[in-house]
Every structure is written in structure tokens, then in C-alpha cells.
Amino acid sequence: MIWFVNYKSDTSLTVTDRGLAYGDGVFETISATSKSLLHIDDHLSRLYRGLTKLGMPFSEDQKQYLCTFLYSSILPLIESDSVVKIMVTRGEGGRGYLPPENCLHTVIIGILPAPDYETQRQKGVSLSVSPVPVSENRFLAGIKHLNRLENVMAKQFLMKSDFEAIMLNNNDEVVECIQSNIFWLSQGVLYTPSLATSGVQGTFRKYLIENQEQYLIQIGQFPLSDLLNADEVFITNSLMGIVPVTYIAGKSFPIGMDTRKLQTLM
Incomplete structure (x- = not known):
């Protein structure tokens, strides 16, 4: 270093x-x-x-x-x-x-x-749901400020069997993961949470939204049940790129063709 x-x-x-x-x-x-x-x-x-x-x-x-x-x-x-x-x-x-x-x-x-995420990109990862909620504050939403205590606490709760954890807000709506943004596909539509009041606006998230033209994108506030009913799920950040999700709290998801297509496109 x-x-x-x-x-x-x-x-x-x-x-x-x-x-x-x-x-x-x-x-x-x-x-x-x-x-x-x-x-x-x-x-x-x-x-x-x-x-x-x-x-x-x-x-x-x-x-x-x-x-x-x-x-x-x-x-x-x-x-x-x-x-x-x-x-x-x-x-x-x-x-x-x-x-x-x-x-x-x-x-x-x-x-x-640089960390090596090639195995995760190919085989997918398991997620849990963190007990630590994300605070809502429109003055701090989107930026990567140095006060990351919520993420530190969430990381301590993360089990070794899980790669990441989904973080919800106080309304039990999906916001992000500990160190990544989250997307899912349902019936050909790409979904990702709004980060207007909480969460980090990832640079890879921005790049994906602005540069893919294959799917209609819905950005909004979604309950966890919407995510659990998805056809495909993946997470992103600037270091790992697109990583498929194969399990969330015990429920399995396929690594679908759309996720693989986006990996290639991005």
C-alpha cells in the first residue's frame, strides 16, 4: 500500500x-x-x-x-x-x-x-437481510461520507455463509446492501431502489442505468416482498461490477440470461 x-x-x-x-x-x-x-x-x-x-x-x-x-x-x-x-x-x-x-x-x-471478485461474478452469492436499518436523511443521501457506522454494524451481523446483506429503511423498504447497490428483474423490467433519502448512489449503478438500453427501469420505493418475488437479482459496485444473487435469506434465485447479458454489456 x-x-x-x-x-x-x-x-x-x-x-x-x-x-x-x-x-x-x-x-x-x-x-x-x-x-x-x-x-x-x-x-x-x-x-x-x-x-x-x-x-x-x-x-x-x-x-x-x-x-x-x-x-x-x-x-x-x-x-x-x-x-x-x-x-x-x-x-x-x-x-x-x-x-x-x-x-x-x-x-x-x-x-x-484490488480484491478478486471473479468467483462471485461467475457463481453468484448469498444475501441475508440485515437487522441494522438505514437512516433516512435527504441532506446526506447519495454521498459517500466518512461516517459509515451503520455499515460497520451491519457487517458485524453478517454471517460467514453470506457475501452481503440487504439493508432496509425504517419502513422495511429495500435501500441497498452493506457495500453495494441492488437490482432485480421481474417480467423483463429492471428495478432498483430510489436513493433520494438514504443510501449511496453508486457510480456503477449510475453507469448501468445510463448505459443499458435493453430494459425498462423502475426506480422507486419497494418492499422486501417485491425483491423476493423477482425473477433474477444482482448487486453492483465499482470494484465488483455485476454479481448475481443466488440466495436471499434461504430463497434461491437462478443466474438468469438477463443478468449474464448485462454482465457482458457492462
């Missing part, structure tokens, strides 16, 4: 950084090869959108500097499939929760080994 703090090779961070104290920041995990940073524009767009939502937007000069650094200093260091992780916090300052009027961002960038 290689780490940079504020664009310099470093692994240290001040103990007064607001990212540590309050989770006051955002992050991205980007799939990378020796030649490219995959879906980089969507990742950076979500990063900037998250910073703006939190009231600490990047200037145009900061955006340009980050982009230039990624291509001039990070990409040349990547020799094999990797993950580039970017974390941006509000930095130091402020009294208690009140942030400083003018923040000096802390920018952390790491290069990590």
Missing part, C-alpha cells in the same frame, strides 16, 4: 483532523489498472458533490490539482489491478461540531491491492 497526505508521500494525520473526530468528510474507492482509473469522472463528480453538500466545496483550482495529481503521480505507480482510495476531510479547526468558516482540506490518497 502507498499513501499520500496532502499530495505528499505520508501516512500520518493530525489527531485534531475533523475526519477523525466527526467523520467530517467524503471518500471514493476507484478501480484502477496500469492504464486507467475506471469511471473516474463519475467518482470525482460524486466526491465534489459530497463536499458541496457538506459545505466545504473544492475550488476549480483544487479540482484541477487533484485530477492532475491522479494522472501524473498516482497512475504511473499502478502496475497491476488496484484500488485508488481518496478521502477528503474538512481538516482541522472549529469549535466542537461548528466547522471553521474557511476550511483547509486534508486530502488522503492511497493505492491498495
